[in-house]
Amino acid sequence: MRGCATVCLLIAAMKGAAAQAPDEIRIEAGAAEVRQAGTRSRNAALLGVVWRRSRDNLTTTASGSITMARDSIDTAQGLLALRYQFVALPHWHVETGVAGALFGLDRLTGGGNGATFLRMQHENGARGVWIGGAGGVTNRTGDPLRSTAYDVGTWGEYKRTTATFSAVSTRSYDTDLLAASSRPSRRPVGTYVVRDATLGVQHSLAKIDLAAIGTLRSGEGVSAGANDRAFMLAAALYLSPVVALTVSGGRQLADPLRALPDARFVAASLRVLFLRRDPAVRSIERYGAIAFTHADPAGGATLTIRVLASASARVEAYGSFSGWQPVQMQWVLDAWELQVHLPPGPQRVAVRINGSQWRAPANLTKVTDEFGGEAGLVVVP
């Protein structure tokens, strides 16, 4: 059980403190203090790696993590997830994946868990909804214990704040896990059902991302007539665009699907982002902002501007293409990006971060205009 708790801790720390920063390769290392119901607090060391790649309509994510607790066997877990964007249905995409975990060898653990999920999402601008299902099997003593879950949810963004609400119904045979939670009224027999309502709010400041997640749980075997609840806080402080210090703490309820126990924790870690090693990103690393064009068969060219800045920054571009009105850039994979179609002829573009001075993308020819400003020159064939 102790080893299992550290898995819970790692997932909570990564899930919470990641705070909407999709990366190509992200390495996170840190330490935590965790306390399960009926046990003393103890320390743990954490190490996690997330790899993400996006090509055309498919995004692949793979992650692995290990947890080293002083008085427990090391714990390891892995995840492989795919996200596919339908070509004919631009607002729809499907997510699916598998996860596996190996527990320690103490009393309750010493086994493993496997889970899979499928989720359909509909996205419309800054808001969306999803519906999905998942199944998992946990094996500690040789008897596999099945769990299934169905969830629906919605999210929306307003300026720098994102709110997410989800409702999950979980049916499980894993009574050992529930019995080990902090407030069991009775040990359930056979299958049991718990229902969770979770609200998450994330907010981005100049160099800090903040997240708060609250969950209300009801159902059999949870408590006698009273709901169980949990609350987590997480923050990521960006020391540079690629290095962040993350802290998180709170309580996570037991998750039968992934065999995660109920636990309270406090964690701190350092997260380092390694960018995709293609020529464009190498230029970004070197110059901060770049722009490049691809000729369109129908005439003109598509201009892509990429800026390396914090995920929480406000990055804008403007130029002759926008009538010199600022256009908000979008966070794509590992950098801020904007794509616009340009007609043939000379065009000028510039970018700025957090309302600072407008600058020419570093790889473009810099020209100064009659108004004292700076822009990059693009000649479109």
Place this chain on the structure above:
Amino acid sequence: MTLRRLFLISLVPCAASAVHAQAARLDATADAGVRRAVEREVVTARSIGLPEGLLIAKANEGIAKRATPKRIADAVAALGKRLQVASNQLAPNPSEDEIAAGADALYVGVPAPILKKMRAAWPNRSLALPLGVLTELVAKGLPADRAARTVTDLMTRGASNVQLYTLAQSVQGDVAAGWAPEAALDLRARGVMSLLPPAPAASAFTNPRRP
């Protein structure tokens, strides 16, 4: 009143309404002084067949960048002059794109006579892209004469727009990587030259055509 004078008078309201139609595309926050200056330049530009939309775009750029009315008016007037010079140098029948590209070239410091030489070297094809490439090279720090000679040599040898565009892109990348602009231009121009047929004659710069 002769018929001719009647005809001219009848044109005045049409011209005035057209000017207002163009000025109406100005940013709504345009200062009255800016609006007057732009209208004045638009009338002048239209009378000599210049693309007046560029003048309005320049004024809107200044407004978007919160420049002072005087600075905007000066910038629009300066652009009007550049358009006129470019049109003259690229005669006899420059397109709007060519005039705009020529004005851009003049802005970064390309001497006006070079535009005329380029027209002489390429009388029947659009100079919009070659002028854009020249502008980019000069803005990058290359001497205008040197850059113009290279571009014109390539044009004379039959380089396509794509090849000229690729040249500019390559030089841009080389300079960004730390090369000296002139060394980058030499290297890339030789690369393009190697793909072209031998020169039939020297370029317009060493042996200009007689009218």
